[in-house]
Amino acid sequence: MEEKRIKVALARDLLQKNKTFASDLRSRFARQGLTVINLLGSPGAGKTALLEASLPLLCRHYRVGVIEGDLYTSRDAERLARSGAAVIQINTEGACHLDAQLVGGVLEELPELDLLIIENVGNLVCPVGFDLGEDARAVVLSISEGDDKPEKYPQTFRTADVVILSKLDLLPYVSYDLPAVTATLAQLNPVASLIQLSATKESGLTPWLLWVKSVVAKKRGGAEGCHRVCK
Numbered sequence: 001m002e003e004k005r006i007k008v009a010l011a012r013d014l015l016q017k018n019k020t021f022a023s024d025l026r027s028r029f030a031r032q033g034l035t036v037i038n039l040l041g042s043p044g045a046g047k048t049a050l051l052e053a054s055l056p057l058l059c060r061h062y063r064v065g066v067i068e069g070d071l072y073t074s075r076d077a078e079r080l081a082r083s084g085a086a087v088i089q090i091n092t093e094g095a096c097h098l099d100a101q102l103v104g105g106v107l108e109e110l111p112e113l114d115l116l117i118i119e120n121v122g123n124l125v126c127p128v129g130f131d132l133g134e135d136a137r138a139v140v141l142s143i144s145e146g147d148d149k150p151e152k153y154p155q156t157f158r159t160a161d162v163v164i165l166s167k168l169d170l171l172p173y174v175s176y177d178l179p180a181v182t183a184t185l186a187q188l189n190p191v192a193s194l195i196q197l198s199a200t201k202e203s204g205l206t207p208w209l210l211w212v213k214s215v216v217a218k219k220r221g222g223a224e225g226c227h228r229v230c231k
């Protein structure tokens, strides 16, 4: 019992420490006029594939950087380095989420940017509790994960500003109750928009690109220079 109480106290302390670091990051991003998006989702949901498809288009409008959070490898960072964005890898050495201190530790390695996308460690559980000083949260949910994920991990979907339903091209091949998932998401989070796309087929990307642009525009106080859709 005592040990459990100590663990709970430690976890609270860790979250409190993160809040302080995140608040410092948010002030720093505000000073720099930098828009930051925290990208969450299960391993294999298609977070990196979404970035692979959209970074070349976003790079036409913004100076884009990516922080790539992974447990060990730099495979995803290598995939994204070809896009024209500045990519920094954080290996968490087994830790299952990024925290604000880790993010703060690599910012110096990035050039001056307009937009920073942080691809979190693939995990639908604990990244949700760790604010990274972001302006918006995007959660990727794929058809291949099965249709029960929003109900099983409601907190992640509750805190999302946008949910991206990815790998839509697989829908004809799997048993997936799309109307039920849409209804669950609407119930969990009535304000988040739902975007359905297939990154590898480059289909349905436009609403996602427009959403990213709207986040940048909001950060800039509505002074958005470019209203063009990328494609």
Ligand code: MG
Binding pocket: 047, 048, 076, 119
């Ligand atoms: Mg990835």
Ligand code: ZN
Binding pocket: 095, 096, 097, 126, 127
């Ligand atoms: Zn974790």
